[in-house]
Amino acid sequence: MTSASAPATEHEHADHAHQFDDAIQQHEAATLGMWTFLATEVLFFGALLTAYTIYRHYYFDAFRYASHEYLRWYLGAINTGVLLCSSLTVALAVHAAQHHDHAPGQSAAPPRIGQPKHLVPLLLVTMLLGLVFLCIKGTEYYIDYRENVVPGPSFFHPEHVPPGIDASHIRLFMTFYFILTGIHATHMIVGLGLFSWLTWNAHRGTFARTRSNAVEICGLYWHFVDLVWIFLFPLLYLIR
């Protein structure tokens, strides 16, 4: 026997879970866990994008035509802007939370966004931006539904297809469009759920000393969902 730290029974501290030695270890583990999960997500979307890339390569003309005809680049661009704004507010929220952790009493300078007391408003703005994104996305889906380009019983009527383009390839493009944006939107909805939980806890002040952990981890997730959209936007909307 060499030596031993504190007895096992004393590990039930308020600031970290029983399996960890201290709050720093818990924080590192949580961050690494989220990064590992994001690696999984990269491959999850990556498999879809690989399939999309191959069909886009083979049926390029049809994909370009469908992208022009049925997607509105300006709505996609606005949505990209909305998501980038939300990334900024998330970054500021994380900053605010961390600030609070390490220097709780520091509020002498004139208040600037990113100060601890802005945490709740920043989280709320982020969620609002997320909702705006989903509303615009929903509008796009509705327009597509009116144009009968949503996969289903009356999926796409091919009377006006220009020469050199096969209707089935247009359907293929729309299918991938709905799968990719649909799964992305699902991730957004999960993100909104996480942020509601964060906001509620931040509002009640029940995070104690691990507050920045939760905000930071959820922030990583939100940024990742934003990242996915950064790639989806040019790949789907801007085919020239």
Place this chain on the structure above:
Amino acid sequence: MQTRTYYIIFAWLMGLLIATVAASFLNLDRFFPGLNAAVALCIAAAKAMLVVLFFMHVRHAGKLTWIFASAAFVWLGIMLVLTLNDYLTRHPVDQPIQLSVQTK
């Protein structure tokens, strides 16, 4: 990190967003086929790098985070390269690509 950095990065991101939309209206493919897509993807990658490095704090993170963040993209690269390696080398007669027709 100061909050000022976040605003600067945000300004860059919005600038790149305008750039990518603008680039899509230029017909770059006449110079080199696929140039439009390449430019769009490069801008997207630049935006992604900014988000990852600054918003997600990888710039100041330890080696481990770097490895985890890049491993996923290495694996994605494997999948893309080896799959395309098949599709781009199928000889037209020897290994036809799939045709999109009703075969009943």
Place this chain on the structure above:
Amino acid sequence: MTSIPYNPAFDERSHTYLNIDYGVRSWLLTTDHKRIAILYMLGITFFFFIGGAAAVLIRIELMTPAGDLLSDDTYNKMFTLHGVMMVFFFLIPSIPAVLGNFLIPLMLGARDLAFPRLNLMSWYLYMIGGAIALTALILGGVDTGWTFYTPYSSVYSNGYVVMTIVGIFLAGFSSILTGLNFIVTTHKMRAPGLYWTRLPLFIWSMYATSVMQVLGTPVVAITLTLVAIERLFHVGIFNPAWGGDPILFQHLFWFYSHPAVYIMVLPSMAVVSEIVACFSHQRVYGYIFVAFSSLAIALISFLVWGHHMFVSGQSTYASMIFSILSFMVAIPSAVKVFNWTATLYRGSVDLKTPMLYVLGFIGLFTLGGLTGLFLASIAVDVHVTDTYFIVAHFHYIMVGGAVSAYLGGIHFWWPKMTGKMYPEWWGRFAAFVLFIGFNLTFFPQFILGYLGMPRRYHAYAEEFQVLNVMSTAGASILAVGYLLPFCYLIWSLKYGKTAPANPFGAAGLEWQTTSPPPTLNFESTPIVEDEAYAYDKIEVPYD
């Protein structure tokens, strides 16, 4: 030697993880990694016997050339049931979720995994996934084979394909979360002094496995989801009649499902390294080579999936690239086999039950691995692919390899998990029965395959009967080999000898705590000062 101080209060078995609490609730809501391991063991055993029952029906049907016992449709559903249950619900979770869950925190000197609640959630996802898949198979079955090749699965099959896919999706999610938990735990929760180069090889292999689970599983999850979407919405993704490409499905499917073979066999290698060292009373030969060969396998195995597609219509050039890469993955496996064998040299070899399983593993894995070279050799693969040669090859790896190692590991750590010794004589006897039964079952299938008997055949040509009867005879012996441990291990729970903390004189932190361990594993966090497998500091135990 690293150890824990003697503490009389600790020795009274007053608080092992098993008896600290009773009642169903305390088990179903536990976050203790050891209890979750036990829960996994129950689930896995259940699904193993479901899959095994299907295998029995398949083998009985194949005793005669005519398809007489089962209808063709039932037969197809049986081999699908067998494949889905064994691959997704038994082999992939077997060693990681049972032994990995139990041992990783113990071997690292940690109190639990990094995310105990996530760990429990993994088990629920796995069980719910299994229940859904099983429901699909009971309601009417699925006849696509576990490979779900399109467009058969996405358009033409009449079975409950979507429901089965939902089950597999959930099990995949469980597998990802387990891998994530192990990765974080290995990185962040090692005891003081436990550097990477001091880690047991079990941890190295499990880490490599976890990387593969995390990076590979999402791909099969989304690919099968695409199949379900094509089926539900009648849109073209893989069906050529609707603009898709069925070969693309195969690329995406095998991107995960080839590495999945290594998700099954790397954990077996983890077990083998521990047992070989313990029962040779010797440090594993070439520790660092064995450790890094695990990581090499984790990477290279993602580069070889195209060898499943040599006759599929893949380009000739791509086939050749995949062929050379497939040969490369054989090399780290060969390095492991040579090093394990060399570990016996000048050791003190004790042929106890776990060692018998493991020596069996080395032999069977060698044969299974070498027959893999036949499949990487494209011209030969053209002849033997989709025949019984393939069936024999992957059963040597997955059953001869993975299941043998799993059973070896269960015997080795049984005293640690339950506090009871298994009966040694019965253990050795069962290991022999298993080895003989296994070879009799699957060796004839190599010959059958080269003769040209295609796999998934319900009825076959008459000249194949002799070998098929041999195989079925072997399968009945193999079944006994599986039932024996099932019976005597349960028997030992009540009547077995009480196990001491370290019955085999093994190195490793898990043997430094009581059998069974207390809920938080160690009385206090151990500090490690030795290399792994410091057997020169342990006296040879005799019995």
Place this chain on the structure above:
Amino acid sequence: MDKQFQWWPPQASNFAPPVDQLYLFLLAVTAFFTLLIFACIVYLALKYRRRRGRRPAPVQTNHLLEITWTAIPFALTLVMFFWASGLFVRMREPPADAMQIDVVAKQWMWKVQHPSGRREIDELHVPLGRPIKLDMTSEAVIHSFFLPAFRTKQDVVPGAYNIEWFTPTRVGEYHLFCAEYCGTQHSKMIGRVVVQTPAEYQAWVAGTGVDEAPAVVGARLFTQFQCNTCHGQRAPTLANLFGSTVKLSDGAAITADDNYLRESILAPRAKIVAGYQPLMPTYAGQLTEEQVMDLIAYIKSLHNQQP
């Protein structure tokens, strides 16, 4: 077909001997290493078995040994790779003079048509010593055309033509199996390949109840579907088309091969010949796979003729 048990499948094509040689080489390597490992395990386990009074002697890792047993398997696998790939490339390149036979796979039967027109189901008659090229497609799901005695196999994928070739070298009857799982009656999708002497084959081809040649059927279909009203006037002429290079309206050039013709019939708007309007309707759904093959055969027969 011999119904007795056998250890080795018959060798009946040009690929059987070289594949068997490679197989034997692999078998030798496998046997050597398996026996080596088994022997080592048994010897070491007995020699160093646990005995009272004998302590194990710690062994240092020998790096030279590690490198050796990494390098030797590496070298062996390189030999296997080049040997196998060289043979594989030969299997993928049919000789120019090969006789083409059309195969359409359905759930669950093989429909075969010879150049002379004779059709057969679940059987394939081939003449001895003549290179045979199978042009194969499938109507619904993936099948695989497997001839164990010929050591050759090719998946038959719907929506495209896949090719398999061989030269039969021994007269007799051999198995034909579907090797890719294709649904309920997968194991019933079997048949036989009959290798005959050239004279017997000619007699068989000319046998009673002879079907029309694909090109003849194709010619009739050509008129029946009124293809002749456009092709040659508003639409491109088809004479000497097969194998020629076609300029497309988007500036690309493409060789008119089987797959191009197939696509032009079933999805005519996908590639438009330069200088023509996209007027042609699709015939997808109106023609069976066999009829498409007949039409292609007819177009091929328009070689060296004036339109």
